[in-house]
Amino acid sequence: MSADIAFTELMEFQRQTEALAQVAGRLGWDQETMMPRGAAEQRSEEMAALEGVLHERRTDPRIADWLMAAAAEDDEDAAQLRLIRRSHTRATKVPSRLAQEIARVTSTAQGIWAEARAADDVALFLPTLTEVVRLKREEAAALADGRDRYDALIDDYEPGATAATLGAMFDRMRPRLVALREAVLGASYQPAPLQGHFGLEAQVRMARDLAATFGYDWTRGRMDMAVHPFSSGSGSDVRITTRVVETDPFNCFYSTVHEVGHACYELGIDPDYALTPIGSGASMGVHESQSRIYENQLGRSRAFTGWLFQRMSERFGDLGLPDAEAFYGTVNRVQSGFIRTEADEVHYNLHIMMRFDLERGLIRGTLEVADLEEAWNARFLQDFGVAVDRPSHGVLQDVHWSVGLFGYFPTYTLGNLYAGCLMQALREAVPDLDEALARGETRGATGWLRENLQRHGGLYTPHELVTRACGFEPSEGPLLDYLETKFRDIYRL
Incomplete structure (x- = not known):
């Protein structure tokens, strides 16, 4: 078999696999937004069946033959061969039985988690979570080949990252974050909270306008409601979700902007890459860099919140705040809340x-599910100085563990780190950024991100991609500098 034929056959086979993976993703989207509750058991079987098909394709012995014969021309x-080889190597280590069982159990677990969260009943969820953790430990052991099991799971979301490197990064970040928190919470000036009632329909209309402001393409997407906001899809079908709390419109608005960041990344990838391995984001850390820079560095900036203050005043009337500067402080108000997403x-x-510490313990076996709530509550009190008042504010608040996403959480901080670096480069490249944001104009910023990062999809490794976009190697320094400058200014320190 010639190298050209091998590459062509491999990519044709891969295209079908990628299309089927998109179908699986659509089933997951439907389950969290529209699926009737009574369909949960059947959906778990459907997900398991589709995962069986996908696993069979990803482990097809012909892939090894094609990879051996194929050669890259550019x-x-x-990059296509690199990602296919990586996927094939990982998939062949996991038995089909285990892959299907994880898909079946996590599909069911998601619904049980949602019910337990709504009822504030940890006991309702723990047996299912115990099963999820057992399966993920088995998967991690299969992938690790004697290495650290948690590292094997991290690698699924951030190739090349390890618990050791992430732990060292957290150790460097923690002292400056804690010092900043203590200074801010102890400041004599404290921004006022937003008060009032903000109706569901009005919030949703505003959220849709914000999505359009940040460049979301409504011809290739839609917005629905979910317990835990997320985005789903790639190519020409990328959907977002949000949620509404009628006393806290920022919850809806900034969740929406966050998910638009994810969606615009996928929508911004070169269309020639669609339904290929490089047709999706480079990693979850890079993905989070887009959602976090849209939400925070752009969406919570002084310039953009000035524009938002005017729009919200027009829609909702008097906000109880004297001016845009006070509104900026309110949007960025620091408090020891329970909920990560808020x-x-x-x-x-x-x-x-x-x-990160808790799930690492769960996968390594140094923490058992039966002890998780106690460990969570003790750690939260230690880190935040507040006692958890109910499970939905504690161990039940996140969907991730119910769907088996162990190793995913640290990518959120990596995303923040990358966003800090990207914002430094963006400000140098777009000198009139603040003037544009003050007009509600985001195209200069989002266009720069699309050109320098988003369009490349998975063409480069995460580290290469961010380094190329920024012009320097990523580190936590720009993020911490940005946070200290911003919040010492807001709190008049």
């Missing part, structure tokens, strides 16, 4: 550090 070909920028990474 960087794109080389956390301010100062506290957010401390939430991630806690989850």
Whole structure:
């Protein structure tokens, strides 16, 4: 078999696999947004069946033959082969039985988690979570080949990252974050909270307008409601979700902007890459860099919140705040809240550090599911100085563990780190950024991100991609500098 024929046959086979994976993703989207509750058991069987088909394709012995015979003619070909080889190597280590069982159990677990969260009943969820953890430990052991099991799971979301490197990064970040938190919480000036009632329909209309403002393509997407906001899909079908709390419109608005960041990454990838391995984001850390920079560095900036203050005042009337500057402080108000997704920028990474330690213990076997709630509550009190008042504010708040996403949480902080670096480069490249954001104009920023990062999809490794976009190697320094400058200014320190 010639190298050209091998590459062509491999890519044709891979295209069908990628299309089937998109179908699986659509089933997951439907389950969280529209599926009737009574369909959960059948859906778990459907997901398991489709995972069986996908696993069979990903482990097809012909892939090894094609990879051995194929040759890359350019960087794109080389990236396709790199990612196919990686996927094939990982898939062949996991038995089909285990892959299908994980798909079946996590599909069911998601619904049980949602019910337990709504009822604030940990006991309802623990047996299912115990089964999920057992399966993920087995998968991790199969992937690790004697290495650290948690590292094997991290690699699924952030290739090349390890618990050791992430732990060292957290150790460097924690002192400056804690010092900033203490200074801010102890400041004499404290921004006022937003008060009032903000109706569901009005919030949803505003959220749709914000999505369009940040460049979301409604011809290739839609927005629905979910317990835990997420985005789903790639290519020409990328959907977002949000949620509404009628006393807290920022929950809806910034969840929406966050998910638009994810969606615009997928929608911004070169269309020639669609339904190929490089047709999706480079990693979850890079993905989070887009959602976090849209939400925080752009969406919570002084310039953009000035524009948002005017729009919200027009839609909702008097907000009880004297001016745009006070509104900017309110949007960025720092407080030791329970919920990660609602956390301010100062506290957010401390939430991630806690989850990183807990899930690492669960996978390594040094922490058991039966002891998880106690461990969570003790760690939260230690880190945030507040006692967890109910499970939905504690161990039941995140969907990730129910669907088996162990190793995913640290990518949120990596995303923040990458976003800090990207924002430094963006400000140098777009000198009139603040003037544009003050007009509600985001195209200069989102266009720069699309050109320098998003369009490349998975063409480069995460580290290569961010380094190329920024012009320097990523580190936590720009993020911490940004946080200290911003919040010392807001809190008049």
